[in-house]
Amino acid sequence: MLATSEGTATLVIADATNYIKSFRYELFCSAKSLKQLHSVLFLDVPRSTSEEFNAQTKRYPEQVHAELCDRFEAPNPANRWDQPLFRFRLEDSFDDLPDEAAAMNPCEESLVFTEVESLAHAVVNTLVETRRQALPNKSTQAAVAKSADFLLDLDQIVNLVADHVMTSQTMGASFCRLPASLLNPGTESPSLKLLPRFTPHSISRAKQSFLRLVKVNPPAERSRLALAAMFFRFLMHSPQ
Structure with a gap:
């Protein structure tokens, strides 16, 4: 809502979850x-x-x-x-x-x-x-990733990894590694524990959070494997 509001005459009241x-x-x-x-x-x-x-x-x-x-x-x-x-x-x-x-x-x-x-x-x-106004600094003036190819590739990789995780759970696995299609020969993949299980809602929420994070904080290494491994590590610390 804040991001889509235009002009200075708009008053935004956030009256939900602000007790945290x-x-x-x-x-x-x-x-x-x-x-x-x-x-x-x-x-x-x-x-x-x-x-x-x-x-x-x-x-x-x-x-x-x-x-x-x-x-x-x-x-x-x-x-x-x-x-x-x-x-x-x-x-x-x-x-x-x-x-x-x-x-x-x-x-x-x-x-x-x-x-x-x-x-x-x-x-x-x-x-x-x-006119008390919080001025932006380096921590809030993010370098937004604007490359259409990068954003499309990022979205595809995140969806591929998320689908792989949910499929592994369906097969009864207690952990999974990155999809083989993303690995280079001899590359070691991180392991993701699947207990407790991810739900469709939690995996979707993690995807959206990760995409927002990467778009405003684009990594220096943007290979498909690096992005997939980054999302994998993000899932390790995401609530299930």
Whole structure:
């Protein structure tokens, strides 16, 4: 979405899987490479309040909600990928209210919408006024591989290796080596363990991740064997 957005008037809100700090770092790097403004908005809600929201909406089963809470990694203003950090606590909005208003249920929708809308305006205005922008550096200004022949060859090799891995699994093998068609005489092939098994989804995800990685970080050695071995090593460290 970031990569396909055009102009400076587009506002992209990534409100999924951003509870993991590694994903927030990836978003920061993407914004940096695209020379876009970036910030983190932390809606700091106590776990008990979150449980109350979930009980009312029944969006997640209790166990799933508990697991999501356990996996949550709160943003840290000391981390550059969590800057600038805007933190909002619903309870804070009651501090200056009269006693009868402060006694309202924190889950009151109208109050939530009003407070969040005010915060959203503050965030956007701050970003526009300060023009806080992550500048690209060598680590994010990647040398994208543009050769059509190279990209076509890369795609064919990755598909060949992926199909070979899935076929080896179907035959009941516990490990496999590179396809013989890619090996030179006397060449030693790395070995890939097939336990646990790759699924069609996991092998497809690994293929896409590897292709993106190589396209923005093209290797010096681009022979078919070198690329196949590189993908093989990538699979060794990919979740199955």
